[in-house]
Amino acid sequence: MSTSHFKSGYVSITGRPNVGKSTLLNMILGQKIAIVTEKPQTTRNRIIGIKNLEGAQIIFIDTPGIHSPRHKLGEIMVKEAKEAIKDVDIVLLMVEPFKEKIKEEMEIINLLRSVGKPVILLINKIDKVRKQDILPLIDEYSKLFHFNEIIPISALYSDGIDRLLKVIVDTLPEGPLYYPPDQITDQIERFVIAELIREQVMLHTREEVPHSVHVEVVDWKERENGLINISANIYVERESQKGIIIGREGQRLKSIGTKARKNIEGLLNARVYLELWVKVKKNWRDNIYILKELGFK
Numbered sequence: 001m002s003t004s005h006f007k008s009g010y011v012s013i014t015g016r017p018n019v020g021k022s023t024l025l026n027m028i029l030g031q032k033i034a035i036v037t038e039k040p041q042t043t044r045n046r047i048i049g050i051k052n053l054e055g056a057q058i059i060f061i062d063t064p065g066i067h068s069p070r071h072k073l074g075e076i077m078v079k080e081a082k083e084a085i086k087d088v089d090i091v092l093l094m095v096e097p098f099k100e101k102i103k104e105e106m107e108i109i110n111l112l113r114s115v116g117k118p119v120i121l122l123i124n125k126i127d128k129v130r131k132q133d134i135l136p137l138i139d140e141y142s143k144l145f146h147f148n149e150i151i152p153i154s155a156l157y158s159d160g161i162d163r164l165l166k167v168i169v170d171t172l173p174e175g176p177l178y179y180p181p182d183q184i185t186d187q188i189e190r191f192v193i194a195e196l197i198r199e200q201v202m203l204h205t206r207e208e209v210p211h212s213v214h215v216e217v218v219d220w221k222e223r224e225n226g227l228i229n230i231s232a233n234i235y236v237e238r239e240s241q242k243g244i245i246i247g248r249e250g251q252r253l254k255s256i257g258t259k260a261r262k263n264i265e266g267l268l269n270a271r272v273y274l275e276l277w278v279k280v281k282k283n284w285r286d287n288i289y290i291l292k293e294l295g296f297k
Contacts, residue, residue, distance in 0.1 A: 009089030017065025035199035
């Protein structure tokens with residue numbers, strides 16, 4: 001691959017919780033590396049996804065949603081999202097196509113004023129509104145900030161994605177190949193597997209429980225017959241939450257394990273034996289020492 005006029009750079013996907021940032025990343029890559037649920041604040045860490053195109057490499061950074069944090073973990077997530085805006089070549093600000101949401105976006109728009117980077121506004125979920133409602137929105141947003149481009153998209157149905165990639169490549173500077181051309185993420189397998197388990201916990205539980213959960217892969221053994229034994233701890237904050245996740249006669253935990261195992265087998269392309277343990281780490285989201293121990297910076 002010739003590096004003359006080769007374009008590359010970092011692009012952060014920024015926005016409030018639940019606007020569809022992870023769905024967009026997975027759609028662009030054609031592979032699931034970021035977990036997706038209907039619940040806000042699903043993404044907790046920066047996740048890097050690498051899109052290789054003819055003559056360009058785009059390194060996307062999917063960030064936690066910017067929200068008003070209620071505990072130390074939330075503060076770390078928001079700090080992570082805000083930091084990601086500073087170190088990139090392009091910022092994608094993703095919003096929903098509803099006029100009443102514009103006020104909520106002002107905090108992020110004001111944050112972007114001091115960044116001095118090209119900002120592309122993505123109006124996502126256009127499949128949920130009428131076509132004629134999109135133009136007034138574009139007009140509204142263009143008065144609030146000087147966006148390089150405003151692109152209506154549907155991340156779920158891949159609508160507008162080709163145009164977005166073209167605009168990104170046109171805007172990127174010339175640069176090197178940062179990652180091998182066949183690599184699509186820098187996340188290690190253990191992290192992605194822990195996330196796939198956490199995704200199932202989030203899908204199987206309600207209210208505060210999903211947000212009180214952290215998953216850690218504690219053991220990984222590859223057997224001679226090709227079977228991979230994986231053991232993971234699911235941490236919760238209270239004894240009552242442990243009971244909810246395990247469920248009556250262990251049924252909920254079994255269901256979480258079955259679904260997660262199928263997704264992990266798809267990721268690793270191998271047979272997996274998955275063992276899950278539920279443990280209590282009291283109020284871990286507000287304990288800076290436990291957060292460090294669990295790998296949050």
